[in-house]
Amino acid sequence: MAAHTSEAALLVREDSHGVVTLRMNRPRQFNAISEAMLHALQQELHAIALDESVRCVVLAGAGPAFCAGHDLREMRARPTLAYYQALFSQCSRVMQSLQALPVPVIARVQGIATAAGCQLVASCDLAISTDTAQFAVSGIDVGLFCATPSVALSRNVSPKRAFDMLVTARFIDAATAVDWGLINAAVPEDRLDSAIAEKTARILAKSAVALRHGKSMFYRQRQMSLADAYAYASDVMARNMMEEDASAGIDAFLEKRPPPLHKPS
Structure with a gap:
């Protein structure tokens, strides 16, 4: 496993067999997002986007909290x-760069994820938290409507649930976050890392080419009309069919052989 830090250790990057972990490293400030933190995140996301050896990204926070929002x-x-x-x-x-990455991004959440921290969770493709984690967009408590977090939040949970959180500053627990679709799963704290590892292992076993085709398509089609979405998805799927991974995988299925392994670089 390789590790390095950027922006005076505000962000720690660890590389392990195709999985990059980006760990926000302001634990005393509950990983509040400063300008320098945003700059460090943007730099790393840009580098990851250009690195075909990366297969999955985990976004994490050091200390007792995932992220308490802006500084x-x-x-x-x-x-x-x-x-x-x-x-x-x-x-x-930064939020759009998370979604634009050609590989899946998983939020690893503990403690609280509030305001822009909740926005980070909603901007990731997947999210797994401890079963004691809590989520809120609580800017309204200090006279500030969480406008930018509302964009990501309202694309994860229903409009009425999102608006309720935005205007009441209510915290929701991890079980509610799962039920509402903000996160994928909530697990005991001592199982969080193993749950993340299980998820990344499943992703690493899949075709990197297919995942790159699929992630981009998934988000673009959501903004289209039904007819345009099908036209676009049809073209993406046809192009994916021309890739060697698809040919080998389908041939293996037809011949009742195990699918080919997709090992990270």
Whole structure:
């Protein structure tokens, strides 16, 4: 396993057999998202997008919490409209970069995921938390509607549930987050890493080419009309059929052989 840090250890990257773990590393601040943290995340996501050896990304937080949202102290130090517009645009680019990565991204959540921290969870493709984790978009408590987190949240849970969280600042527990579709699973704390490992192992066993075709298609088609989505998906599936992985996999199925293994680089 290789590891390195960026932006003065604000973000720690670990590489292990095709899985990259990005660990936010401000535990005393509950991994509050500073400008430097956003910059470090953007740099790593850009590098990962260009690295075909990466098969899966895990986004994690050091210490007792996953992420408590934006660094409010830093935000209040520069109270100008231009600064806030630039900050939230920078944050939005990071969130979109998570979705634009050609590989699955899994949020590893413990403690709390609030405001932009909840936005991070909703922006990942998959999410697994401890069964004691809690989630909220609680900016309204300090007079700030969580507008940018609402974009990701409302694309994960129903509009009425999202709006309820946004206007009441209510926390939901891990079981509710599973039920509402914000996360995939909640497990005891001592099983969190093994649950993440099980999920990444299943992903690594699949065709990287097919996953790259599929992730991009999955999000693009959601913004299309039904007819356009089918036309686009049909073209993607046809192109996927032309890939060697699909040919080998289908031939193995027809010949009743085990499917080919897809080992990470």
